[in-house]
Amino acid sequence: MMSFASRSLLLAALVAAAPSAAQVPVTPETAAPTPIPLVQPQLPLPTLSDAQRQELARLIAKDEVAQGLSRTPRSDLDRLDNASLARVALDHARAVHGGRLMPSDFQKDWGIRPTAYDPLPGFVDAVARDRLTTWVRSLPPPYQGYDALVEGLARYRKIVAAGGWPMLTVAPAYGSSGPAVGRLRERLAIEDPELTGTGDRFDAALLEGVRRAQRRYGLNPAGQVGAQTLAALNVPVEQRIQSILANLERWRWLPPTLDRRRVQVNIAAAVLTAFDGDRPIMSMRAVTGRPGNETPMLVSQISSIVINPPWNVPSSIATKELWPKERANPGYLKRNGFRVIDTGNGGKRLQQASEQSALGRFKFDFPNDFAVYLHDTPARSGFSKFDRLASHGCVRLEKPEDLAKLLMATTPDWQPEAIDAAVAAGKTVRAKMAEPVSVYLLYWSAFAGADGQVGFREDPYGWDGKLAATVERRSAAQALAAK
Template identity: 30%
Template sequence: MGSGGKSLWAANATFIVALGFFLAPAQAADLRAPFRAPLVQPPPPVVQQREATRLRVEPSDDGVFASPEEGFPLVRWTNSPTLVVLPDDSAFDVAEALITPDRRALADALDGWVGRAGDVERRKQRKAIAAAYVRRGFQPLWRDGERWRVEAEAVMRRIGEADEDGLDLRAYPSPPLDHASVAKEFELSEAVVAYAAQAAGARIDPQRLSRLIGARPPLPEANAILSAVGAAGARAGDVLQDFNPPHAGYRALRTKLAELRASRMADDDLRFAEARIAAARDDRSPPGGRRHSALPLNRSTGHVEAEIIANMERWRWLPRDLGNTRIEVNIPDFELSVVRDGAVAHRARVIVGKEKTPTPVFSDRMRFIIVNPYWNVPPSILNKEMLPKYGGNLAAIEQSGFQVTYRHGQAFVRQRPGERNALGRIKFMFPNNFSVYLHDTPSRGLFAAARRAFSHGCVRVDQPFRLAEVVLGPGSGWPEERVRRLIGGSERYINLAEPLPIHIEYFTARVDESGRLQLRDDLYGYSARVRAALGLDG
């Protein structure tokens, strides 16, 4: 080495920096390759590409381990003389990174640990964890020699309580709290990453359950998980738990799950009393109407427990920030709520899609309102319903109040604004890939039904002009009466001052304002599919 430079040699050790090929990122999910969005800002790279010093090193008996991530060469032994490129001293001092026995032992064991993964998906996850250690220069996360750090003890306790959040970490047990080792370091890191990934929603790809479920929760990277949790000190367990949904609805179900399990300790087949769980009644049913029936009261605690966990899982599909002011439509409840500052500011009955034409489940932003809307008849309704009804006669359809136009030889049908328009007098627009929206209806008598699944997928709203006033917001200058004065004539547009988050949800178990667990019919069968995917049935 040149004079003045730092020595890169440690006693009786030879090593190189191998600039490896780039390996695939981790896949923490069991059912899909996730799109990963880091939840924390990753640290700067350990190794940066700068002007380099060339160095020849001698062989040793071990094999080369390639870097799992771009830009982060991994220090390893090699079995042949190699010419390598090292960054300058200001970027990274390799000798400093491997000077401790702990770091050297960790680097030496990393390759074999990744190779011992039992399946492809677990191997990918281990590669991502290995990349996190490369970023750290092989510094242990959880150990000081043979002693566990306080972070390790905190996350071990949290992992041991994973089932309180409906998670299943049986395949990733945390190591016992005896003396620490390199192998146990890796076991704990793998369990931490698995916990965070499951908590964020990695176990199920919602779009595999149905193409009408638009949710795709972002999943955290292994490095982001380990960096956040490993630096949290005594709060490491809390930071790990925070990968679960932060929503009040999720936390309420978590509490009910704990209560249910406590009751089952006394009697595994305990039936729920109406005073404890209002599972079969909707107090808001109309006078003379059939009360909204949910799951029978004689369901076993095992079934209700599975249903709670399945609904907790669906909370993981929602954005972490639902919006301080927002619209929520819960399909199994046939109800819309406008939430402002954590309280329900408006509630309305809705009509949702039939079982054969389900309302999609997704989140978006409402942007404008249309008064006196046209109804552009979807091709599916035109071909399957209208043409058979009119004997295939487009002229008859036109005579009944529809407009028929032709483009490139194809007929397009739309209904003029008016009291007979299928969308009623007003619709609420949040442009989306499913082409659904909220709207009025001329068939208002259907709101008296308890099971209100009558639409082709859009959501029909009771008292839509009252909803318009609430959505436009106080101080907007658009009270209900002013919006109503626009009725008649051509389409009129009202833009919202700011886009308003809207979440079309599917919860068959929820906790109401009085703290009671409410269960609802699984209208589209999504809850059964979630239970099956999580292995909760049978």
């Protein structure tokens, strides 16, 4: 189990570029919430003393706010009898520990599910030993990344309370002066405690502040305030909070512990990071699924690497893209190394030979229900872009050979020399790893860096809005059921 002090997840390598288009405000669902029944424990509920009831009501009212859940007024909690307050506490524990969603709320490509959790034994023990505060504090996910987002949520709520931030309509240039520069400085200072200087001149300090903001938003940190930077700065603070809330909920779906050797992909930022324990040991840019061909969230294990892999073309890609190209330009398939294979039932499928494979020289296999994997690509230009959501759902890697050698470090038969020789030979080989490595495909559109600053990426799949609206609806339903 990771210690609280050393918890870390995706705190490195998340400043790489992400989609550049401005976020579009999402309108929450307005359907009336359907009350959902509170949990009915099978074991007897503990009896709370008067002091414990007051303590528990105070803790729940405070913790709901801190964790980004809908707040139950303290006065409502104080009116509950012993059994009702205990059930509210158990429901709160489940929400903080594993999220608010019901199984039916998960989209298919949200392939991560929270583990089963029964808070009653811990609650009974906390009441018996009079340690309710310790119990409540133990409920959130045990990761520093989650804690940092909780702190970020509090900061952005203070920004709302202070009146939000101004909308910018003019993009001043470095070296210029005037009111527009002063408004830009004022806007940046709201999110950036490192910004120094005053006045209406676009000086070096303001230039660095613009670059820091561009890095936080996944834009090209050139320091020029163009349309994309203005759009990112003008995203309402309420929408930034919605993004934080959605990402806090996703953190609650993760397993209570993460494997020491693991590979993590931030789908929204198109970045891969390899970890050894809490230490990031490799990072690279990736290309993830374009909207409409979303890369799913999932957890699995890489157990083998295919060297010089052929590409067995998914039927959807063949139907939509390759067969039309052949009809429009006969001979296209042969020129690009595709074989037409009879499936035996009157159908045909396509396979691209390893010499010309779109998968490049490395394919990292892991079992999943979405037929996605990590792989090399001969198309290298995509990695220089800041908008790197362009694949059909699989994850293309900037440095696949480096990753292959890292993952094979504990496999005696597949040390770097053997990998190099297999690649040079050109034959397809499946290299089995001595120790499987866990892989996490995650969708982080809001995350906190090592400096505590919250970075944001566009919500390219629209998942933040859907998730935040569902959490809001479920929280409201639970509040109705508690009354």
